[in-house]
Amino acid sequence: MFYSIWRIIKFSSTNIWRNFWLSFITTSTIIITLMSVSLVWALQIGLKQIISSAEKRIDMSVYFYPSITDAQANSVITALKTIPGVQEIAFVTKEQALANYEKMAKDSPELLDPLSAIGQNPFGSSIIIKTNEPSAYSGVIEELNKPQYKDLIEGQKKDYEENRLFIDSFSAFTNKVRLSGLIISFIFAIIAVLLIFNAIRVAIYTQREEIAIMKLVGASNWFVRVPFLIETAIYSAIAIIISGGLFFALLYFVQPYLGIYFGGDVDLLGYFTDNAVTFLGLEFIVLASLNVLVGSLALRRYLKV
Amino acid sequence: MIHLKGVTKQYPGNIVAIRNITLHIEPGEFVSVVGQSGAGKSTIVRLLMAEEAASRGRIIVGGWDITGIKRREIPVLRRQIGVVFQDYKLLRKKTIFENVSFALEVCGEPRQKIKTLVPQLLKIVGLENQQRRFPDQLSGGEQQRVSIARALAHRPKLLLADEPTGNLDSLNAQEIVDVLRKINELGTTIMLVTHNRDIVNALKKRVITLDHGEIISDQAVGRYVL
Numbered sequence: 032m033f034y035s036i037w038r039i040i041k042f043s044s045t046n047i048w049r050n051f052w053l054s055f056i057t058t059s060t061i062i063i064t065l066m067s068v069s070l071v072w073a074l075q076i077g078l079k080q081i082i083s084s085a086e087k088r089i090d091m092s093v094y095f096y097p098s099i100t101d102a103q104a105n106s107v108i109t110a111l112k113t114i115p116g117v118q119e120i121a122f123v124t125k126e127q128a129l130a131n132y133e134k135m136a137k138d139s140p141e142l143l144d145p146l147s148a149i150g151q152n153p154f155g156s157s158i159i160i161k162t163n164e165p166s167a168y169s170g171v172i173e174e175l176n177k178p179q180y181k182d183l184i185e186g187q188k189k190d191y192e193e194n195r196l197f198i199d200s201f202s203a204f205t206n207k208v209r210l211s212g213l214i215i216s217f218i219f220a221i222i223a224v225l226l227i228f229n230a231i232r233v234a235i236y237t238q239r240e241e242i243a244i245m246k247l248v249g250a251s252n253w254f255v256r257v258p259f260l261i262e263t264a265i266y267s268a269i270a271i272i273i274s275g276g277l278f279f280a281l282l283y284f285v286q287p288y289l290g291i292y293f294g295g296d297v298d299l300l301g302y303f304t305d306n307a308v309t310f311l312g313l314e315f316i317v318l319a320s321l322n323v324l325v326g327s328l329a330l331r332r333y334l335k336v
Numbered sequence: 337m338i339h340l341k342g343v344t345k346q347y348p349g350n351i352v353a354i355r356n357i358t359l360h361i362e363p364g365e366f367v368s369v370v371g372q373s374g375a376g377k378s379t380i381v382r383l384l385m386a387e388e389a390a391s392r393g394r395i396i397v398g399g400w401d402i403t404g405i406k407r408r409e410i411p412v413l414r415r416q417i418g419v420v421f422q423d424y425k426l427l428r429k430k431t432i433f434e435n436v437s438f439a440l441e442v443c444g445e446p447r448q449k450i451k452t453l454v455p456q457l458l459k460i461v462g463l464e465n466q467q468r469r470f471p472d473q474l475s476g477g478e479q480q481r482v483s484i485a486r487a488l489a490h491r492p493k494l495l496l497a498d499e500p501t502g503n504l505d506s507l508n509a510q511e512i513v514d515v516l517r518k519i520n521e522l523g524t525t526i527m528l529v530t531h532n533r534d535i536v537n538a539l540k541k542r543v544i545t546l547d548h549g550e551i552i553s554d555q556a557v558g559r560y561v562l
Contacts, residue, residue, distance in 0.1 A: 249415035
């Protein structure tokens, strides 16, 4: 048994070296496929980060009439908190609203003068609502459109409708982007599987005569099959190391430019560095399983000697 | 050593390769099986190696009834029979040494034994100085001698030679037959499948003649009669 294992490993490594061009082409095909899969994966993550950042920036401000007390405003807040998807409601008092205005207009006396003329705080309190996802704003708008809030909240129903239209179309857009990303990834995964399937089949096909000879001189199926499977596992490991190296080098190069365009919202280098073990491990597991499956299927045909 | 009892091999489409063959070969014999192309000579070799199964009849090799041999037992059978092919069937990416040692490695022979035995086998066929070369660097006759060395690796009691001189010139062909004769003198049963008239006539050994899948003659000291 020990002899067999040692010999099988020796056969595999010798075979890779002696079939240098075949090994080179097979490994290169796997590297290119893995690079493409990694890029699609990165694109998907980048899109998610962009969408999530855009979603975080959406909020909805509701302004109360100046005559409304904090207690009345709090009753609205309580009602809104019961709506599914509402994540956070920040309350801005009349005093804070005035202070914010004064701070903003401190260098513009023409904006501050009217305040002095009025002689009292003209601002009402307000709330800033954030939800988990854009679609949850529909529920918020529905609640605010109820008749009991008509005398509390400034603005017309039309404003909410405009908000609703924007939020709904943004929601639909992000959903479409997500779905397209998934479809592209799925199609690409199938192409990748077919490419790898073919690369391994070709590698085995070119050695079919050798397989037949091995069988004719008394090699068992196991003795023929395992070196080929180890060979493809070595191709996979080399391909993952090289494609992983190239991919991280590319991210390292591209990340500063992503930072310029998207600020800190898109951090692909950070994401893939944090998830490097999962990312490379998953690639290896999928590739190794594929190799064993394809290798066994392709070999079966030539082992019938 | 070999016992075929009423063996028939029929392929789909009602093509009969051999029909109701019965023959018996004793241990230590040197038997030439002759016949024209399509007579069924190579079919007998394939049946003896369990490359194919007989449609009818019984096949016994070295006391082992291989008629209904199981797939997992085939490697064990092949390790007991040496086979030499017309096209040598050498592993192109392995050296001469590795080609011969491969036959021993598949049986799990220890490395030390392989290191000692392979040079001895290559010496028998006169290739002891070519161990590190690859098959494509050798002539046809030399490649066939490597094939014989490999066939002898298991020290088989039976050696099947299927048209071993088919791709060789007369000088190389004679050298191969001389090697086979030497191996036979050491006690190995040889079944030589050939259609080389000169070789068969020069051997002066038992000759079985096949025609259209049937034995038409079996002479103890025979000649090529077709």
